[in-house]
Amino acid sequence: MNNGIVLNHHSLPFANKEDADEGLMAFFTVLKVCRTAGLKVLLVDEDQDKSLMGLELTNGYFVRSWLASARKVAELADWCRFLKSLETKQPLFEIVDIESVSDVLEVGLPGEESGKSVLLAAFYFETFLASFTALASWANSHFNVWVFELDATPDQRDETLLNLSDSASLDVHADELKQRRNALLSSAKDIWFKREDFFPHLTLLSNQIGTSLQCWSARQDVLFKARDALNVMESFSGRWLSGEYVDYHHEYLRGLGLAAEVSGESESVNNDPKKKNERMFWLDDGRKVYCENHVKLTDGYRLHFYADALNKRIYVVYLGPHLTL
Known part of the structure; x- marks a missing residue:
């Protein structure tokens, strides 16, 4: 699947509302660039809200909470329109079916015994993770991961995943994003x-x-x-x-x-x-x-x-x- 990115909900929550407001702007910037490259966000976990509005940025503070406040600020009008355009352009989110491979394929972070579905989806579909900047551990442009593949020999190996979280990571992956756009x-x-x-x-x-x-x-x-x-x-x-x-x-x-x-x-x-x-x-x-x-x-x-x-x-x-x- 070459037209999607994987929403990394593990990169939340922010410590407070102020950090969440700043981090959401960085995330919107990532989404905006991704959409110009023809990439849409894919939601992989079924227990996650199917609307961007329902993402909880910090305790009790959601994307819809930000929108309610931002509508009163003239300088944020363009970002409010962008958010609304994301919500009305369907599908913004899709459930990615990786159950068919999850029994024989697992992808996780070094030092962790179990894998994560978002890492599996990014690896399996050979695409980007889209992360927030709330947690420093998820703010890198690349991630080293281990891949366990039941039918392979050897059954475990190291791989690298691509991650987008801010302007710096967009610069790092600019050529790759251009290639993705051109491929479409x-x-x-x-x-x-x-x-x-x-x-x-x-x-x-x-x-x-x-x-x-x-x-x-x-x-x-x-x-x-x-x-x-x-x-x-x-x-x-x-x-x-x-x-x-x-x-x-x-x-x-x-x-x-x-x-x-x-x-x-x-x-x-x-x-x-x-x-x-x-x-x-x-x-x-x-x-x-x-x-x-x-x-x-x-x-x-x-x-x-x-x-x-x-x-x-x-x-x-x-x-x-x-x-x-």
Whole structure:
């Protein structure tokens, strides 16, 4: 299962409400990054609450308790909306069926005689643990564990699990998270049909991009270059909308990791009505705009887009061979 992370409830509780409030922000940050990577939270223990709201952060203080207070604080409005979006996007939690392997497979921490189901799930599905920072022992980016496998020889060995708990661990696992995202976007049709989940701050025009991606016949490396560009554009557009950027510049995409060249058109194109018209596209709100900005992909392909300053949104309008010069 490559689209899930395992909620580690053993990393709770916090010592007090103040620590819980701070730790919940770190946990929300982890969840936010995981969702951009296409990963959803999996709840493995049946005795745990099936809603994030029901998680007890410290004695008598739940996530829903935090929400009740946070709604009164303007600075926390974005996080309140994020929490509500998690609750309404189903499934946030899933019961992971590991009973079929628990009789022959066990995973535990060094020095402990019995294993833990969350460790078993993370190992079995080859994915991340998602931990809170309440207990220092669960705040590491990696965990050494022992694995007991009844049908294996030898029956016990040491392994390492990946853990996400704060910004530092997100930095450590940044490349792995990127690889997980890309694995879920490994074909042109994946990019198109999963666009609302992976590119919520972009608009990919149906007639142009939708047709190109659903009928893709060009080289795979061209597609992956386009995918990488879309990933960077999505990152920029989300930050643009949140106010981190006040306008669009090519340099911002480069600063966020765009490896391909990005530019506008030459004066010879801008001054030629026929060539310029070829780069005019209808947006979904009825506007016809000049889309000179483009990313130069391999094999002569181009990805044209329009940075809409009014809505702080990027419209991706064309993916295909170089337009007329």
